[in-house]
Amino acid sequence: MKQTIFCTLFYLLSLGFFSCQPKQEEDKTVEVPEEIKSNLTVNTSFFGTLPSGDTATLFTIKNQDNMEVKITNYGGIITSVLVPDKDGKMEDVVLGYDNLEGYLKSSPYFGAIVGRYGNRIANGKFMLDGKEYPLAVNNGKNHLHGGLVGFDKVIWETEIEKKENSVALKMKYLSKDMEEGYPGNLNVEVIYTIDNENAIAIDYIATTDKTTHVNLTNHTYFNLTGDVKRDILDHSLMLKADHYLPVDEGLIPTGELRNVEGTPFNFKDFQKIGEEINASNEQIKLGGGYDHCWVFNRQTPNDLEILGELKEPTSGRVMQLFTTEPAVQFYTGNFLDGKITGKMDKVYNQRFALCLETQHFPDSPNHPDFPSTVLKPGEKYESSTVYKFSVEKEVGN
Template sequence: MRITHEPFGEWDGQLVTAYTMVNDHGMSVTSLDYGCIITSVLTPDKNGKIENIVLGFDTIEEYREHSPYFGAVVGRVAGRIKNAEFELDQKTYQLAANDNSNHLHGGVQGFDKVIWKTEMVKHEDWVRLEFTYLSKDGEEGYPGNLQTKVTYTLTNENELQIAYRGESDKRTLLNVTNHSYFNLSGNVKRDILGHQLTLKSSSFVELGDDLIPTGQILPVENTPFDFQSGRKIKDGATSEHSQNILVGNGYDHPFLLTENNRNEIILVDDESGRMLTVETVQPAVVLYTANQLGDHFSMRGVQSRNYLGLCLETQGVPDSIHHPHFPPSILEKGELYQSTTKYKFSVV
């Protein structure tokens, strides 16, 4: 088990550093102190060939100019908040409106666009990166000085564990996730339409025309949103279901999980044999199939296009502050926010 680090670039006068964790089997995870971005995850396929299975760039300038949150930690609140405002304790807070009139993924200068203080921790059976950041009272419109910690731990079982902690001196909102785009084909050889996804979820959240939850929770049965027995991602891309069409022919929806920490999310690419199993304490996962990725940039020699990756954003339900029947994302003053998600990489 080892950790190495090297300069990745410079932004706004600050050095950006890349940290690479490597286990005894040759699996590695490289991440930046800028946005806690996971820029590569190298895992073997069924023939033992080690390749990168996440989308990313090789320069900080590309991340700044083109990245649709590739690999980043997003917050304070992941997803959209309607009209970029919310009310807490009879006070209205106006947030940064960075998605038309709405607030998206923490705002203009969210967790994904700041440099985190980083420490390396080594153990016989695991290595860890500890990222910390103080989000000051009023940042992007949120109340409270929020002390945040994100840890990435790589084990010899080819498991990446991501843990989040937060504590604020005022009542505030907090709902953090990682926004990695997975493509198990390796080095983006194919799109993800042939990937098979299994989700322990019997319901999903309906979206309105602005991609904000309407408040309605819909059953997945007899729809392209039923992943309980596994289905190909292409089913959503070719579907005539109004919710698939709404988000650009695919998925960009929160699914409510029926179980936690019990292999509740499984993604498989038959051709490479790679399998990703995700376990979390969170109530939901947002499945996004890169329906809006577009073709206006390239990444590591590959031209971008829709469906080149998919996100499994384990989190609370977006815009829950406006829907009291959703699991709340309110963090009380002095309360400790804690959340953990595990990503197990294997072959079938």
């Protein structure tokens, strides 16, 4: 009998059941096959512990140009992007926190994967196949960015794939049937790929076992001045879009596609963001600045096209936007109010960053004339977006 107990205890100890190490000190290193050669480097480190006891890992990827991208498997958050300015100085061009605690305490979706549905759904509900689905209401009377516990607040299973000139982080998550009110078990894969061309590619893939709605995006806040030196009002933006979606007081689209000509929403040619951000315009007042969806002039549906470009004159940094999506939500950090202190003890004031969230239209489930976001069993949701960084010596407006 004593021998049996001793053997059982030895077996359990070998499995680590009685480990005295605290959970936050667990080795979260992800093994990379030695036979795969790459000229990019990948490092992993402990990022923090959730209230549940789960731990988050931080992945740091550096390319030949010394561009450095940090991503955590908590929410798939891009926490840092270091790229050179026109003099070769490396600086961080995205907002966020130095550790997990900041994201857990208060985060307006900094750098995160957003889902199941990016943006707003009116009154927190939609009809699908004759049935009404109530959703979590977390933005006034509306549903925003997937609800109370969206994809930005979960741990994603992550694998590393190294190639000669790129590194991919493959993140997977199972969103269970009726999570936040959405029908169907949704298998989601988001692949971040960093290459030697200073590009961050994001590929989204999803399948479901019940008909549902899906609209995935990334919510990174950009400031190309580097290390958040000032607001983004001197940045110049170009969007290949003839129309945008007007909104009501709850920032829900009215259903109209309005021409940008003769309005502050005309970014068909490069325009300084601050030029008309305070214009006497009803839509500007409703958004507190820009917080609207622009509809792209696409050459071919679903092809990866360059549809936007952002420039910052002092640093010379440029960011090109490629996407397969029909639209982009351009948001100018209007709700940042100085109450958040982020990385390097920087205080994030109003309009200290902007978001370019590629996506389908907000509230599409309640607008049958908008491009459909319905995903059915047997179908595959696929979407791609690329943010590519470069510099130029003289940046025009």
